[in-house]
Amino acid sequence: MTDIRDSIDRFDPRFDASGLVTAIVTDAGSGVLLMVAHMNAEAIRLTQETGQAHFWSRSRQALWRKGETSGNGLTMVEMRVDCDQDALLLRVTPAGPACHTGRRSCFYRRVEADGRLIFLDDDA
């Protein structure tokens, strides 16, 4: 992979054909992976301007602010970008559970080799 994007000091997101980049959200305090979502240019701009995480919903085809209905918003502490600038890391302070199921993280199930899913404790 040779791409100038890995060495430049200018933010130049590589949006996919749908105009999106992957956004990975971690708890800035614990480092725990909370959720994965997608952002378009407008979601990035709003997140930077307001300090509150905004995403693009692919299923609803709409911009949304995390927490606008649940109250469980995500206050951004830091935004990082990966080497080829097609993924963002949002380090946040969550106001509550990040997952719509009420769990801290969306990644609450372990995949077994036989295809079973094992539900994990919320602090696993």
Added chain:
Amino acid sequence: MTDIRDSIDRFDPRFDASGLVTAIVTDAGSGVLLMVAHMNAEAIRLTQETGQAHFWSRSRQALWRKGETSGNGLTMVEMRVDCDQDALLLRVTPAGPACHTGRRSCFYRRVEADGRLIFLDDDA
């Protein structure tokens, strides 16, 4: 988001139109986010069977085993799936730097509000 996928105990990945799910890779020891890639059904199967992380390269349109050229493979410790089963978490033990730039993580730049990128120490 109401979807049976968030409560079932059976692995049923929701592949996108290209047959892919997002794969987030963290260091199982430190919890640090290392990289983001994509997996198709074959990459998932090979990762489960061999214990070594395999991905699908969208740019090269080819299956690859991480480390097959660099030597910096990723030994899987655990696989998790998110609530709607369109993203996987691979907790791994890395054999070396995960990023093709030689850094531990692909997320080595902070995005500033004015669009500048600040290069971070490798242990940030």
